Amino acid sequence: MALVLNEEQQLLKESADGFFAEKAPVSQLRKLRDDRDETGYSKELWSEMAEMGFAGLLMSEDEGGVDFGAIGAGIVAESMGKNLSASPFFASAIVGASLIKHAGSTAQKEAILPAIASGEVIVTLAVDETGHHGPASTTLKAVKSSDSYVLNGMKTFVPDAHVADKIIVVARTAGEKGDAEGLSLFIIDKGQSGLIIDQTVMADSRNWGKVTLEDVIVSEDAVLGTVGEAFPVLDKALDVGRCVLSAELLGISQEVLDRTVQYLQERKQFGTLIGTFQGLQHRAAHLYSEVEILRSAVLKALQAVDAGTNPAWFASLAKAKACKVAELATNEAIQMHGGIGMTDEFEIGFFIKRARAVQNLYGGYNYHTDRFASLSGY
Amino acid sequence: MSDLDTFRQETRAWLEDNCPQAMRKPMKGDTDFCWGGRNYVFQSDDQKVWLDRMAARGWTVPSWPKEYGGGGLSKEEAKILAAEMRRIGARPPLLSFGIWMLGPALLEFGTHEQKLHYLPPIARGEIRWCQGYSEPNAGSDLASLATKGEDKGDHFLVNGQKVWTSYADQADWIFCLVRTEPEASKHEGISFLLFDMETEGVSTKPIKLISGNSPFCETFFDNVKVPKENIVGERGKGWTIAKYLLTHERAMIGDQGVPTPLNVIAKEKLGLADGQMEDKALRTDVARHEIDAAAFMFTMERATDEAKAGASLGAFSSMLKYAGTEINKDRHEMILKVMGSDALEWEGQFSNNGEVARHWLRTKANSIEGGTSEVMLNIISKRILNLPS
Secondary structure: OOOOOOHHHHHHHHHHHHHHHHHOOHHHHHHHHHOOOOOOOOHHHHHHHHHHOHHHOOOOOOOOOOOOHHHHHHHHHHHHHHHOOOOOHHHHHHHHHHHHHHHOOHHHHHHHHHHHHOOOOOEEEEOOOOOOOOHHHOOOEEEEEOOEEEEEEEEEEEEOHHHOOEEEEEEEOOOOOOOOOOEEEEEEEOOOOOEEEEEEEOOOOOEEEEEEEEEEEEEHHHEEOOOOEOHHHHHHHHHHHHHHHHHHHHHHHHHHHHHHHHHHHHOEEOOEEHHHOHHHHHHHHHHHHHHHHHHHHHHHHHHHHHHOOOOHHHHHHHHHHHHHHHHHHHHHHHHHHHHHHHOOOOOHHHHHHHHHHHHHOOOOHHHHHHHHHHHOOO | OOHHHHHHHHHHHHHHHHOOHHHHOOOOOHHHOOOOOOOOOOOOHHHHHHHHHHHHHOOOOOOOOHHHOOOOOOHHHHHHHHHHHHHHOOOOOOOOHHHHHHHHHHHHHOOHHHHHHHHHHHHOOOOOEEEEOOEOOEOOOHHHOOOEEEEOOOEEEEEEEEEEEEOHHHOOEEEEEEEOOOOOOOOOOEEEEEEEOOOOOEEEEEEOOOOOOOOEEEEEEEEEEEEHHHEEOOOOEHHHHHHHHHHHHHHHHHOOOOOOOHHHHHHHHHOOEOOEOOOHHHHHHHHHHHHHHHHHHHHHHHHHHHHHOOOOOOOHHHHHHHHHHHHHHHHHHHHHHHHHHHHHOOOOOOOOOOHHHHHHHHHOOOOOOOOOHHHHHHHHHHHHOOOOO
8 A cells, every 4th residue: 555645534633624724722731721611521512523534533334434444544533633633533433433433343433433432421441440551461350140240440541531431441350460361441431430530631631531440340241342351452452552652742843843943943042043044954954854754754653553463563663652752842842932831821831731631541652662672572 | 378378387486487486585785786887797697597587578577578688578468477576576677777767768758779778788787777866966856966968969968967876886777867958948958868988078976964874976977078969858958857757766766665564673673571562651652653654655656556557656656656665664673663773773793784774774775866845845835836936
């Protein structure tokens, strides 16, 4: 497959870029933050996104979607990264949808996928239990008792937890912490007795939450996929998520580069434009190179997902590179903006805060460099 | 079956029949390269047979037009030929600056007569070319070059000195940047001349490098007579050709092909314990390098695909040159780390006379030759990012 966007994808990119720049620029996130908005995103925006098909990119037409695949999802995520647009897109339309698609029964797929695509139902995944990603480190327990399961434990850093209608919880039904075997997935509905959700206010002003399960009792119908064998399908959905997060980091990196270059073209010091200084030019040019290289890694990874082969190696490569480049880009952006970059009034700060949250989600640089080495056989 | 499938089958069969077994083994170093030229001594009969057979089909330069000694292949066909050669590990039959640099320049800027005259001997490996660009006082600032060519009616009288001329002591002809219009501005006064290295007044002196090898020379011109018809393009327009070639060269230096993955070298040298390298810090560093290297390879792939889709590479090649050479230098530093002190043996059988160390030192020039990394960053700043000057 040629490593370029085809005509249809190019059109999607143009419409997504236009859409988010107009409907959900950084100022919208600032307002949500300053108003301490309870929902944490604009419902109006989310329903418009669904109308545009953005909530159904990964679903086929039969499933209520528009079938643009991971590349389409990456294109939209990149635009959202440029604008820091807040919505349940990633939690629900990417990770939630991927899990249901890959692990769900026919009945689950029919019930949930079209509802995700239309934006009516928000699904999120609760996997991590500490500040470090590690699906196999799951300790949250699900114990079988006759024809139901009882779940006890805690999940943290769950995206959009408090606005989700359904939370897919990774639970241990067998084995010990650290084992990839013995994991199972359960779909828990909002309002379920024993399900406690606490919002976590994070630096990026987006929706995160802690999910506590105290004797939550669910029937066998709540099981997603095969009991005790969730890891492979979970990791696959996480890989789709990691590729899309890499695309968001690409958008963030590209945007802060563009804003920094523009600043270098306008700001005067010592009687001249600071963009004439070679010390700054070279840093900007190096950053440009890194962003271009990241762009290739992200597109390659998204293509690997759509090709249907195991994308793990490409996903870890892309996420590791994305973490490195986004860290560089946001740090350089603040430094080259100087004092103004440190002010809350200026928008660069929003980007660095979002970047770090996305970097950590589902594994940061160290996690994916280690995984890349293992997947490469060393 | 499509035409391309047929082409693939026929190519595969022909290569199977015609590529000598000895030419399917990896090249070990410079001595295995076939450079061709008047004075070239073939390393084996197989090497000569392979060159002659490929040249007869025009496949030393597969995409050049047939009338100029090429294979006349379309981009798709050339890609298939390259893939089929890779499949059996076939060596390139011929390497040369004629193929990489002068050829593309003549195809773009030469007259029909010049193409007919100069290109077929390049394709057949009969004439070996060298490039006369840099001078002692014109390195990164190449356009300030001072070698002059005085108008003497039917010829230019060339005087001056070039430096870093690759393999000038072994080359038959030189393509050379010469200032023929002393009154014009620095970019407007340069012409692109071709002449025989056996012409009276041309002399060369190899430069010994930190690697102990001498792939480059100083080249001196003392009243060298160059016939006027040996100019490519218009008088004073040589800088346009030079820039075109530099872009070409940058894409080439950036693209170092697909070398042995670093992790393979590391595994061979250090082994694994429970499926992992024991030195965890080194393992992480190897992975870091391989992620960078793979992401860069994807970028080369993307650039190729975008060019095919009609986009113009332009200054993007400066980015490829910058990133590609820096990654290649990093790769060789990593090889040193993986091999430890073994990498530094300078003489002796164990190291094949210091192959690793000498190669490592050679890569230091990657980010200097063909425009330094700093010049590439200048070009990105100005031409891509539109930063003010």
